[in-house]
Amino acid sequence: MIFRLSENQTCNLMNEKEPNPKTNLSNELPNKFSLPVQSSSFSQSFLISREDFKKLIAVEIGPETKNRFTMLMVGISLTAISLGGALIGYVRAYNRFFKDKDLAPVLYLNNPIIRVAMITGGVIAWLVVLLFIVCLSFLASNSGFTPKLITIYIIVNSVTSIFVLSVFMFWQSRISSTMIESKKFGSARFAREHELTTLQNQSGFYIGQGHKFHYKGHILTVAGTRGGKGTNLIIPNLLGAGGLETSWIVIDPKGENAAITARYQREIGQNVIILNPWDLLAANVGTAQSYNPLDMLAIESLHLVDDIQVIAEMIVPVSHDEKNSFWTDSARTIVSGLLLHIVTSQPKELHTLTTLWEWVRYQADDWDKIIQDMAVNDHALHKGTIKNAGLEILKLQSAGEDTFGGIISSVLQATDFLKSPALQQSLKTGFDPKILVDGKTTVYVIIPADKLKSHYRWLRLVVTSMMRAVIRKPDKRVTFLLDEFAALGYLPEIETALSTYAGYNVTVWPILQSLIQLHNLYKNNWETFIANCTVRQYFTINDNFSAEYISKAIGETSNLIVSKDADPKANARRLVTPDELRRESGKKIFMFISDLPPTYVDKLPYYLLVDLKGKADRNPYI
Numbered sequence: 001m002i003f004r005l006s007e008n009q010t011c012n013l014m015n016e017k018e019p020n021p022k023t024n025l026s027n028e029l030p031n032k033f034s035l036p037v038q039s040s041s042f043s044q045s046f047l048i049s050r051e052d053f054k055k056l057i058a059v060e061i062g063p064e065t066k067n068r069f070t071m072l073m074v075g076i077s078l079t080a081i082s083l084g085g086a087l088i089g090y091v092r093a094y095n096r097f098f099k100d101k102d103l104a105p106v107l108y109l110n111n112p113i114i115r116v117a118m119i120t121g122g123v124i125a126w127l128v129v130l131l132f133i134v135c136l137s138f139l140a141s142n143s144g145f146t147p148k149l150i151t152i153y154i155i156v157n158s159v160t161s162i163f164v165l166s167v168f169m170f171w172q173s174r175i176s177s178t179m180i181e182s183k184k185f186g187s188a189r190f191a192r193e194h195e196l197t198t199l200q201n202q203s204g205f206y207i208g209q210g211h212k213f214h215y216k217g218h219i220l221t222v223a224g225t226r227g228g229k230g231t232n233l234i235i236p237n238l239l240g241a242g243g244l245e246t247s248w249i250v251i252d253p254k255g256e257n258a259a260i261t262a263r264y265q266r267e268i269g270q271n272v273i274i275l276n277p278w279d280l281l282a283a284n285v286g287t288a289q290s291y292n293p294l295d296m297l298a299i300e301s302l303h304l305v306d307d308i309q310v311i312a313e314m315i316v317p318v319s320h321d322e323k324n325s326f327w328t329d330s331a332r333t334i335v336s337g338l339l340l341h342i343v344t345s346q347p348k349e350l351h352t353l354t355t356l357w358e359w360v361r362y363q364a365d366d367w368d369k370i371i372q373d374m375a376v377n378d379h380a381l382h383k384g385t386i387k388n389a390g391l392e393i394l395k396l397q398s399a400g401e402d403t404f405g406g407i408i409s410s411v412l413q414a415t416d417f418l419k420s421p422a423l424q425q426s427l428k429t430g431f432d433p434k435i436l437v438d439g440k441t442t443v444y445v446i447i448p449a450d451k452l453k454s455h456y457r458w459l460r461l462v463v464t465s466m467m468r469a470v471i472r473k474p475d476k477r478v479t480f481l482l483d484e485f486a487a488l489g490y491l492p493e494i495e496t497a498l499s500t501y502a503g504y505n506v507t508v509w510p511i512l513q514s515l516i517q518l519h520n521l522y523k524n525n526w527e528t529f530i531a532n533c534t535v536r537q538y539f540t541i542n543d544n545f546s547a548e549y550i551s552k553a554i555g556e557t558s559n560l561i562v563s564k565d566a567d568p569k570a571n572a573r574r575l576v577t578p579d580e581l582r583r584e585s586g587k588k589i590f591m592f593i594s595d596l597p598p599t600y601v602d603k604l605p606y607y608l609l610v611d612l613k614g615k616a617d618r619n620p621y622i
Contacts, residue, residue: 067107068165075161081129082122083161087168089121090114100192105175188555188575191599199593203243205479205507207535208232208589209601212242215594216502217534219509222518227540229511230257231605232589234481238442239264239606239615246477246507247441249466251459253452253484256621258444259284264615265442271435275462276446277426284620285444290430293465294351297343305340305385307468310493312336314460315353316414317489320523330396331410334360337374337389344379344386352427353461357418360411367397417455433469439476452487464493467506474504485510486517495525498532515546536592539603541585547578550590554581554598 075083093114094105196211204214213219223229238248238261248265252258258274259281265272276288293314297307316332319325338359343351359370374390377383397404418424435441445462447455463480470478480497482488497508510533512518519526530536538550557575575598581590588600606612 064107068169071107072161072165075164076158078122079157080160080164081125084164085122085125086118087121087164088125089117089119091168091171092121093117099175104179105172107172188557189597190575191593191597195596196593196599203245205244205509205535206233206236206242207537207591207593209604211601212244213535213593214244215534216505216507217594218498218502218507218532219535219537220530220533221509221511221537222513222515222541222546223511223538224513224540224542227513228603228605229483229539231607232539232603233537234483234511235260235606235616236609236612237481239612240268241606241609241612244477245439246479247436247439247443248479248481249436249443249463250445250481251463251483251485252444252446253449253487254621255281255285255444255446256619257483258286258446259620260616260618262286262442262444263617269440271438271441273431273441273443274446275426275431275443277420277422277458278446278448278451279422280446280448281620284617285446288426288446290426290428291433291462292352292427292429293461294339294343294353295429296433296465296469297351299343299379300381302381303472304343304382308336308339308343310464310468311461312339313492314464315457316410317457317460318492320490327406327410330407331414333389333392334396334407334411335414337386337393338370340382340389341370341374341377341386344382345373345377348429352424352429353415353418354424354427357415357424360408360415367393414457417457420455423455423458433466434473436466436470436478437473437475439478452484456487456489460488460491463488464491467493467497467501470506471501471504474506477505477507479507479509481509481511483511485512486521490521495522495529498529502534514541514543515549516543519545534594537589538581538591539585539589541582544578547581551576551578551581553592554590 071083071086074086090105090107093116097113098105199207199211199213202212202214204212205219207213207219221229221233234250234257236242237244238250238257248270250257255276262272262274262285272286273291274285274288275291276282276285279288282288293311297304297311301307312332312335315335316328319328335356338356342355342359346355362370371390371394374386374393377386379386396407418427431443436443443466445459447459452459463482467480488494494508494510497506501508515526515530518529522529538546541547541550551574554575556572576584576590584590584600588602590598590600592598606616
């Protein structure tokens with residue numbers, strides 16, 4: 001046998017002088033250990049340090065080895081009955097308290113429940129044996145113990161204790177192998193009941209089957225057509241299923257949510273505001289109020305120009321098509337310039353989008369008059385910006401008749417939705433969005449389904465202007481429950497809200513029909529959109545794109561195959577395959593909640609919830 005040297009030891013020996021053959025090697029190297037040798041070269045093959053030799057012969061005993069030895073001594077001294085009972089108690093405690101936590105069955109005795117279980121097991125085992133002995137005493141005659149019997153007693157207990165301990169160690173090994181194999185290809189799993197207990201005992205957003213989300217954060221719901229997003233989530237929340245105190249801004253296509261829940265909202269003291277330009281279901285929802293998005297503008301504020309730019313973007317959305325971006329960007333420039341001039345130069349009653357709609361349809365001579373007025377606008381804070389806006393319009397005019405005509409065409413198209421007399425009437429000064437921060441206001445924004453495409457800009461204006469009003473002076477919680485979210489188009493304000501507004505006590509709850517809609521609207525940022533939502537809910541999934549994404553997000557697990565005659569084996573599989581997701585999501589809501597493992601709950605419509613009995617009005621569409 002050759003003791004190999006480390007690189008450092010080899011270098012040290014090379015630097016030393018060759019020892020004298022007559023010199024005792026142990027005297028020359030007192031800190032080394034040497035075996036008897038016959039030659040200097042041969043001795044170097046066996047030269048090691050004392051520390052290495054001590055480490056070689058040292059016996060390292062881990063906690064589990066000590067505990068196994070202790071258990072063996074218990075068996076030898078107190079019989080295998082005590083050992084067997086104690087280990088049965090350990091197995092029971094492990095299965096009841098530790099197996100579900102993915103903890104290996106290590107024989108550590110420092111856990112109170114383990115100690116209690118093992119002692120109890122040993123006592124119960126002895127009680128069983130004593131009962132057996134009592135029964136046999138009626139059949140056996142008196143006899144005394146002899147040294148021979150004591151020897152037999154110890155030998156028998158030693159053999160049986162070793163056997164019992166070996167069986168237990170085999171069980172340990174089997175469980176450990178199963179656990180390792182069960183995570184070989186992935187460890188995705190659904191949340192366990194104890195991990196969801198914090199979602200059951202506090203007031204918050206009702207997210208399904210008794211669960212309530214009470215933390216700050218945003219919620220995303222994706223549910224296919226006729227999936228029950230209203231009956232399972234929207235209406236239960238508006239009927240107080242979560243017990244949450246908040247102001248609500250609810251986009252309500254068809255007016256169904258208002259018809260069912262507005263009465264209850266009034267009964268609990270909410271200030272209910274109905275924005276319903278087309279008087280849909282007026283008899284069910286109550287009298288409509290007007291709302292002017294320009295009322296949120298503070299004329300003497302440094303924020304005025306920025307806020308008007310946001311409003312202009314709601315009217316003329318950002319184009320993702322580079323070919324059309326010049327026309328839309330130029331149209332937005334004109335709209336923002338005109339709005340700035342309107343609110344700083346016109347009487348208060350003309351500070352409406354109706355005025356904008358009229359101005360952009362002026363003839364050429366009237367345009368010249370507007371630009372001249374902008375040049376002499378004497379507003380103390382913004383006159384320079386207004387003058388420059390007029391010069392920009394003048395520059396666009398000078399680009400040529402065809403070019404300016406194309407830009408004006410884009411402006412006319414973007415403002416065409418404002419020609420509706422019903423909408424113009426509803427755009428007068430009325431509801432003040434600043435009161436939303438009181439946490440006691442509910443706004444239903446009602447729009448007929450057939451006007452979602454033609455008048456989506458009105459929805460954009462309402463949502464964005466109210467959001468801006470809220471974050472100016474944040475206070476109590478405000479929730480934007482945005483059904484038919486895709487109809488709003490791309491909203492930069494929502495991207496900002498999802499990343500920062502939770503800190504302003506604002507919750508955004510977009511509801512879509514598929515992830516395809518989100519992907520088409522937010523392009524490269526669609527996954528960031530999802531990631532910024534603390535709660536993600538999916539049900540009634542019908543398209544392959546959404547099913548594949550959700551299945552992949554739930555994760556992969558190891559499909560374990562266990563048999564009595566072979567070691568456990570595993571293969572990889574999705575915890576929920578896309579096909580399983582499509583089938584099961586018709587009956588269940590799959591959820592991701594913060595950093596918890598995914599979970600699912602049964603769909604449960606509001607009319608089956610006992611706590612909501614008597615709170616809902618009749619659905620006018622049924």
